[in-house]
Amino acid sequence: GAGVSQSPSNKVTEKGKDVELRCDPISGHTALYWYRQSLGQGLEFLIYFQGNSAPDKSGLPSDRFSAERTGGSVSTLTIQRTQQEDSAVYLCASSYGARDTQYFGPGTRLTVL
Amino acid sequence: GQQVMQIPQYQHVQEGEDFTTYCNSSTTLSNIQWYKQRPGGHPVFLIQLVKSGEVKKQKRLTFQFGEAKKNSSLHITATQTTDVGTYFCAVWMDSSYKLIFGSGTRLLVRP
Numbered sequence: 001g002a003g004v005s006q007s008p009s010n011k012v013t014e015k016g017k018d019v020e021l022r023c024d025p026i027s028g029h030t031a032l033y034w035y036r037q038s039l040g041q042g043l044e045f046l047i048y049f050q051g052n053s054a055p056d057k058s059g060l061p062s063d064r065f066s067a068e069r070t071g072g073s074v075s076t077l078t079i080q081r082t083q084q085e086d087s088a089v090y091l092c093a094s095s096y097g098a099r100d101t102q103y104f105g106p107g108t109r110l111t112v113l
Numbered sequence: 114g115q116q117v118m119q120i121p122q123y124q125h126v127q128e129g130e131d132f133t134t135y136c137n138s139s140t141t142l143s144n145i146q147w148y149k150q151r152p153g154g155h156p157v158f159l160i161q162l163v164k165s166g167e168v169k170k171q172k173r174l175t176f177q178f179g180e181a182k183k184n185s186s187l188h189i190t191a192t193q194t195t196d197v198g199t200y201f202c203a204v205w206m207d208s209s210y211k212l213i214f215g216s217g218t219r220l221l222v223r224p
Contacts, residue, residue, distance in 0.1 A: 033212070035214075040219075041217075042215060042216045042217050043156065043203075045211050045212060048210045055210065058211070091155060091156070098210050099210060101161075102158060102212070104155040104157070105155060106154075106155055
């Protein structure tokens with residue numbers, strides 16, 4: 001594809017439900033990042049993938065958050081037992097290699113009622 | 114941990130006026146990046162600076178990295194309505210693949 005794509009673009013869920021957010025990076029990009037952006041705030045690093053492995057998971061806020069990447073391509077961020085404070089825009093970015101220019105997707109806006 | 118403070122939080126200018134946002138750190142930075150995020154959009158990479166005292170220009174945008182590599186600035190000359198958005202600085206944490214973002218400066222331009 002031409003750029004990073006994310007789905008869904010919007011997700012409204014009830015507190016306590018699980019959600020899955022998907023990221024399709026630019027073809028050939030080995031590095032993939034997830035960030036969270038609360039309303040009017042900066043970006044908060046969540047996790048970094050190099051290929052299928054996640055050398056840095058230090059940004060995940062709690063054990064309710066997990067992520068995986070398969071085939072060195074698509075990544076899924078899963079939030080279990082969602083809480084209202086999880087409401088935010090979740091952004092995915094990919095880069096050719098680690099520390100190369102990051103290209104961001106349009107984000108998934110998550111609203112937890 | 115490594116942090117960058119960005120000021121001002123918000124600036125409202127008349128079209129044609131200049132605009133500057135600053136990013137400051139208490140520790141020496143190995144690099145700094147700048148991003149622009151339009152309202153409702155996603156961050157878009159603008160530039161990366163790595164050398165002490167480095168100055169780079171992109172049309173009306175001028176980026177500077179301080180001599181001590183503890184601060185950086187983005188200056189826009191003669192703002193236009195298309196410059197509206199939030200400008201973020203970001204730094205790679207040393208020995209890490211974690212990119213730390215500043216809190217951003219939101220620019221509004223009155224036509």
